[in-house]
Amino acid sequence: MIWATSLFVVALWIACGGVTAVLGVNAETVTTLGRLTGLVAANLLLYQVLLMARVPLFERGFGRDGITRLHRFVGFWSFWLMGAHIALLAVGYAMAAGINPLVQLWSFIWEYPGMLLATAGTLLILLVVVTSIRRARRHLRYESWHLLHLYAYLGVGLALPHQLWTGADFLSSPIATVYWWSIWALSAGSVLLFRIGMPLLRSTRRALRVAGVEADGARGVTIRVTGRDLATLGARAGQFFVWRFLDGPGWTRAHPFSLSAAPGSELTLTARVLGDGTRRLTALLPGTRVIVEGPYGEMTGERRTGTKLLMIGAGAGVAPLVSLLETEGYGPGEAMLITRESAAEDALRQEAIAHLISTRGLSYLPFIGPRSSGASSWIPATHEAWSGADLLRHLVPEPKDHDVFICGGEAWMKDLRRDLVGAGFPAHRIHSESFTI
Structure with missing residues (x-):
């Protein structure tokens, strides 16, 4: 057009x-x-x-x-x-x-x-x-x-x-x-x-307010937001909102954050504390009014066509993957979550992941440490002897049965997508979304 x-x-x-x-x-x-x-x-x-x-x-x-x-x-x-x-x-x-x-x-x-x-x-x-x-x-x-x-x-x-x-x-x-x-x-x-x-x-009619603020890992924060008739927002796991918290100076600066838990009576977001905007989130008080734009995004379960799931996230990219794992259907051993962190204490949503392991049979593999200096920068230095495609084939022997959801930095996802295709995962079943402009 x-x-x-x-x-x-x-x-x-x-x-x-x-x-x-x-x-x-x-x-x-x-x-x-x-x-x-x-x-x-x-x-x-x-x-x-x-x-x-x-x-x-x-x-x-x-x-x-x-x-x-x-x-x-x-x-x-x-x-x-x-x-x-x-x-x-x-x-x-x-x-x-x-x-x-x-x-x-x-x-x-x-x-x-x-x-x-x-x-x-x-x-x-x-x-x-x-x-x-x-x-x-x-x-x-x-x-x-x-x-x-x-x-x-x-x-x-x-x-x-x-x-x-x-x-x-x-x-x-x-x-x-x-x-x-x-x-x-x-x-x-x-x-x-x-x-x-x-x-x-929409935000005023639903009276959106902060219900709780909790530390998540060494450098993360999880915020729960409540309101009236949240189901009418039509939010789905894997989507994101653009959030504004009316807590004083700086409230006009909007931030896109994915839902980090299945939407229901609350909306939950998780952020890595990196700059002034995310640092403000740690000081939010319960009752703070919230304005949201959205929900946006198409990285949802509706795109799924395979029988199994492979989730790979870096840093705060684990948030939408956890929300999807909480809502999607799969049996024990049919879903794997791989996460990338520089340090173990930085890992986000660990309690939610532990609950999925014990109740849903999720397979969980955290990759910790500095990144590889090889062509596959998405893997840690501890595994740099592997090519990215070979490592994926070793971890997931039946790639054609899987839908893959990935979330992280743009360059990181580009390298990962290349190795996923090289490992035999169908390109149309590799789902991602980027906020970078």
């Missing part, structure tokens, strides 16, 4: 004489190409807003992994096209006026309607793009990155209106006018409804 509407925008440009203007090979050619790149960039930017709006239809249809890939792909394309739009227009107008392109760019900013707002919006979008590059992202705290990422909404809001004021292509025909105002209204309405309105309404 995104690419089809982009082609539709190009068709509107052609209908307004765009091709004829290009054929002249002069200043108008450069200016017209600038208009075209601006139109497609604006279209992609508005769909980028829709992808950030957590529209339930998209979340269910693509899953979090699919949304994440679309978000990055569409976001970077819209940014590069926006840059081309600015450069081409500055050069085209400068050629026609016989002046320096930088002088023309300065003239745009100060003399054209809405361009000061557009410049501010472009700088905000540039800030978001730079901090979304994976190398830069790794050096930012989640709280800082999240706050900066919210500026994308403000950037879009400031960058696009000038095109309605000064861009003839937006109002060139009744069809163009209807399309652009419709996509504008749809994007803004989706953000207001799905990111603000529905979470506030």
Whole structure:
């Protein structure tokens, strides 16, 4: 749909004489190409807003992994096209006026309607793009990155209106006018409804509050949340919510955490304490009000097609796997959980895992210690003599009977997925989900 509407925008440009203007090979050619790149960039930017709006239809249809890939792909394309739009227009107008392109760019900013707002919006979008590059992202705290990422909404809001004021292509025909105002209204309405309105309404109606906060391992915390009619949220094991705890300054910073126990009369989440945001969780008091967005995610038992289960999680990635093991059907010896931790005392959800071992016959294998220096970085150094695929075949002799659920860091899951396929596990039965953007 995104690419089809982009082609539709190009068709509107052609209908307004765009091709004829290009054929002249002069200043108008450069200016017209600038208009075209601006139109497609604006279209992609508005769909980028829709992808950030957590529209339930998209979340269910693509899953979090699919949304994440679309978000990055569409976001970077819209940014590069926006840059081309600015450069081409500055050069085209400068050629026609016989002046320096930088002088023309300065003239745009100060003399054209809405361009000061557009410049501010472009700088905000540039800030978001730079901090979304994976190398830069790794050096930012989640709280800082999240706050900066919210500026994308403000950037879009400031960058696009000038095109309605000064861009003839937006109002060139009744069809163009209807399309652009419709996509504008749809994007803004989706953000207001799905990111603000529905979470506030649903959380308030269900009176979500913290019921308990417990230490989990040496560096973890488990939080239980109660409320009215929690079943009507429709949460399933393996899914996640985006959580806000109204405990004072910083409550606006949302964090995605998976359910770490089967949803019922309570919602349970478990987090590894790493930064300021997760450290705040350890100080929550019972009765603290909670606002949630969700549930989201498709890493649920509905994706299961095999008869047996293999669960592999690293760190806090064990949380959704435990919730799935508590709800899925399997007999003694038909489910195995493998966990990865640097230190044994850091392991999460140990009481819940022990209960599953004693009552459900779960097989449990903790891998403890520093990571292997070999190609299979998901295994510990104690087992680095093995290839990852050989180790998996040794542990699970009948891979074709298993559904595999994996949860951990993005690079870790990539290595693990490669070895799972190499060991003979069917690719369509390997299920994962990533929160990384």
